[in-house]
Amino acid sequence: MRRRIGTTALACATLLVFAGCNGTSVTNDNAGGGSDGKDGKGEVTGKLQLTFWGGAARAQKTNAVADMFVKEHSGVTIDRQNADFGNYFNKLNIQASSHTLPCVMQLQGRQLNDYTKRKVLLPLDPMIESGAIKVDDIPKEIVDTGRGPDGKLYFLPYGAAYDAVGVNQTMAEQAGVGLPPDGYDWTQYTEWITKASAKLPKGTFAAGSRGGLPNFFIAYQLANGKQLFTDDGKLGFTKESLVEYWNMWEKLRTAGTTMGADAQADEPEGAEQGFIAQGKLLTDSIPGNALTPASATLASKPGEQKLTTLPMPSGPSGGGNAMFTSGFAIPTNCDNIPTAAAFIDFFTNNPEAGAAFKSDNGAATNQKVLQAQVDDPKLAPLKKHELELYQQIVAKKPPTILYPPGYQATFESAFTRAYEEVAFGKKSVQQAADSFFTEANAGLGG
Amino acid sequence: MTSVSIPTRRALLGRRRTTNPFVIGLIRHAFLIAVLVVMLYPVVWMVAASFRPSAEVMNSLGLFSRHYTLDNYKHGWSAGQLDFSRYFLNSIAITALSIAGNLFACSLTAYAFARLEFPLKRVLFGLLLATMLLPYHVTLVPQYILFNELAWMNTYLPLVVPKWLGVEAFFIFLMVQFIRTLPRELDDAARIDGCGHWRTFIRIIMPLSLPALGTTALFTFINSWNDFLGPLLYLNRPELWTVSLGLNSFLDVTGESAYGSLFAMSTLALAPIVGFFLGAQKLLIEGVATTGLK
CATH class of the missing domain: 3.40.190.10 (Periplasmic binding protein-like II)
Structure with missing residues (x-):
């Protein structure tokens, strides 16, 4: 009985909608x-x-x-x-x-x-x-x-906002490597990481396993003067450049310079909790405005460590920062x-x-x-x-990226997942790049 | 060879069980406690973290700290434009109305399906059960449009009114199963004494269905109390916010989050659920054990 009344009420409500009786637009x-x-x-x-x-x-x-x-x-x-x-x-x-x-x-x-x-x-x-x-x-x-x-x-x-390279200044000084030089490029950055890695205390790493971070990759492509997306919203860079980029990270990871894949996968979200805020990493890519909250967590740790941010590594085409x-x-x-x-x-x-x-x-x-x-x-x-x-x-007049429809839903998740498959040994770099290209191009643009 | 060894092993186990129940009990309890610790540790950690200074909240996986403080509770309670007493009152109001609505509408509907004879009863019951298979995402946008056109935005109506219309198929099913187990002779006796459907329902069926009603009330409580998407969609003004929306406002992945306050208020938000569960535990177990949903 009650149900019938309910159904009637609902039906009336639906009618109201169709008839547009209710004139108030909220x-x-x-x-x-x-x-x-x-x-x-x-x-x-x-x-x-x-x-x-x-x-x-x-x-x-x-x-x-x-x-x-x-x-x-x-x-x-x-x-x-x-x-x-x-x-x-x-x-x-x-x-x-x-x-x-x-x-x-x-x-x-x-x-x-x-x-x-x-x-x-x-x-x-x-x-x-x-x-x-x-x-x-x-x-x-x-x-x-x-x-x-x-x-x-x-x-x-x-x-x-911009993404930056965060560096734990205290750790860098203790390891005797200082900060990367002004206008440093990707080669200098990876060499600096490798050099620091040998001198860091146990339980800390020079860098995260960051091949799956979309914004880092975008910075790499921009510094090398490559287009990210085509006019119709598909991937605009070559598969070779992605393979080259992932190989760079894989070399660092397999040498033990960066954190392992499973440890990286456990990183909590949010600027206050990231590994660099916890003092576990010498350097990582962080949003520019994460400096204040990440520093606050780091300051509460013993040793009073200090954090700073640098622009993204440069390349033949200049800075790698996008806005x-x-x-x-x-x-x-x-x-x-x-x-x-x-x-x-x-x-x-x-x-x-x-x-x-x-x-x-x-x-x-x-x-x-x-x-x-x-x-x-x-x-x-x-x-x-x-x-x-x-x-x-x-x-320095940073380039503008036109993100195609589906970017956040498709590109970001597919990119991270594809690199994780490499880091966890499920796929080779080439295979992961192939499947990423197929998946991203299917979901982007249109 | 094997046929000889198996009986020996069985006998060994059997003898142990009979001779030393204490050891078996000890092992069983140790195991259960170990599982319990694994399951409860995150909650205990959250409670412990809520008493640490906010800079130390994320620092360790351990429970203990050198400094304890109540600041998280103080700051958390008064966070945002309003304080948590308002959010708690709002949550309590929505939850109470939802429970009342579900008990009212679901029990009546269940009585109809369990005891009355009417055309297309089986088809309608089938349809009702089929609504359980429908993911709520499917109806989300049409519902939003409907409530928006009815000018129900920024009111509790979208969260409460559906509960009074018997749309929770699971609870109806639960009560139908329960009422079916009650002997029909009781209804017949009531009818001989002159009871109509309404009096049979109120005087006979409802008092006997207490376990099923308790289960419905408890689950409705948990669902309404924890509901996030509904309030997020329909309640924009902070003075209408529920506890779950208040908790969300501590988080900000693009800026600064207040984890200390978040944990402190989450601890408080859990308290009513734990309390309600403890209070209604007997009814809940009876309800589940006697409705055939074993």
């Missing part, structure tokens, strides 16, 4: 807007939904900025949602497939084209032309990381574009907003905002090092 209030608002011009008012990834610490800073925006624009209310990186995308995908994406949503270049492919994002170029969003103080190379395959800008990068930017996008289902555009501009360019957010998700892309932070005498030395290294890298 996504965003219809407010402001010019003709259709696509140039971002119009009245800044009404409800706005904002979604971003991060934990409590970042939520606090983001909320502070959102509160400042609300204070400046009476009539605006901002509904905020946040979750941890992985869960953020689980939720975002459900919102995307149900056309209820929040008006201001955070993205990175790595996932951007999963969304541009499905045409759920608005191009921001008209809003830049109309002056609703300003990019004058952001380096062109950084703005370009927000572009889709059609060359249009789909998200405005507000923070730029991984995060920024806000506006979805096509947004019905409060002027407010969304104003918020994105405020978050990225307003000096006070930048000061409140403190480059929490990569260095501020607006150079004035960044310089103000670097010049602040209260800035912690490690954070200052993070930001200055970013300035160094960006001064």
Whole structure:
């Protein structure tokens, strides 16, 4: 009996959906807007939904900025949602497939084209032309990381992260090898690792078994001037270059210079827990902004070890660093574009907003905002090092990578798995490269 | 040769078992305790880590430290925009409503399937069981659209209302199996005394189904308390957050995580489950043992 009532209720609810009886759209209030608002011009008012990834610490800073925006624009209310990186995308995908994406949503270049492919994002170029969003103080190379395959800008990068080579300075001094020289290349880096390896205390390793780390490989390809992806989103580098790269790591691993494959597979996630933070490694590739949390763990260990970060190894084509930017996008289902555009501009360019957010998700892309932070005498030395290294890298005009759709889902996991099969002795380097190429090309682009 | 040696061995074992039950018991318990230690160690480690200063949380696999502190609990409880007392209250509200909903809807549905005769009963029961085979990912997006169109975002309705509509096929099945074991003579006797279906259900079936109800309540409690995806999708405002969302906010792979606070609050979040389990253990075992789900 109850079940019948339940079924009826459900059926009614479904009917409601189809008939569109329920007029309230919970996504965003219809407010402001010019003709259709696509140039971002119009009245800044009404409800706005904002979604971003991060934990409590970042939520606090983001909320502070959102509160400042609300204070400046009476009539605006901002509904905020946040979750941890992985869960953020689980939720975002459900919102995307149900056309209820929040008006201001955070993205990175790595996932951007999963969304541009499905045409759920608005191009921001008209809003830049109309002056609703300003990019004058952001380096062109950084703005370009927000572009889709059609060359249009789909998200405005507000923070730029980079991957770096972390080095345990204390261990390097104790082993008597010092830091790799300025502008070091891959050969110098591996030689430096090998040299240090013999002199390290028991239980520590010169480096992790890192042949499976996608960003390290990207750095290698960039330094050698190779293209990563073709225009149609397939793999753009040769199989030989991958074999050469994996052979380099295998040589180090089999010689016992790097950590073993099974120990590496046990590495916990997160900057605070990584092996380099635990003092088990002399060097490893870490995100540039992991320096502060990793150093904190290391400092709590006996011996007061110190960590620093260097740019990625160089090569014939210069530096190997790429920028991984995060920024806000506006979805096509947004019905409060002027407010969304104003918020994105405020978050990225307003000096006070930048000061409140403190480059929490990569260095501020607006150079004035960044310089103000670097010049602040209260800035912690490690954070200052993070930001200055970013300035160094960006001064060299790093190349932009256009990540094809499926990059995060296919490329990253397939790459790591393929190298693990080599390291665990299941496949030869050549076999693993073959199967990686087949798998990646099947899942990428399209 | 072998045919001779096997009986000897058996006799040897047999004699040991009968002569020295103490040794056998000791070995058996030692083994069980060893397994228990392996299974419980991660939890114990988490509890121990929650009392270490946050910089030392990840430092060792051991349980002991030179410094103990309650800071993780203090900071963890007041983390984020709101504090954990709010998250706990929210979780308790959702869980209590879910348990009530499941007990109400599943028991009624189960009574209908176990005792009533109506057209297409077997087909409908088959359909109900078939919904258990459907992975929830399949219905996730349509459900999200439905609740969004009903303007149920940022309310507890998407998490609670379905429970009142008898959509948990497993619990219905569990109760149907249980009710079928109750003698029909009791129903007949009640009918002679003038009971209709409602009174038979309330006065006869429900009191006798207590073990099955207890099992349903316990599993609903665990599911609702631990549910993460549902609250993540439907609850955006921090004042509506549940404990599991609060715990997630300590984590950030792209920034700084607060593991000390995470472990401290996880320890507190586990307490109600352990408490509920201990309290309902008798009912749970009876429920599982008597419903044919052995």
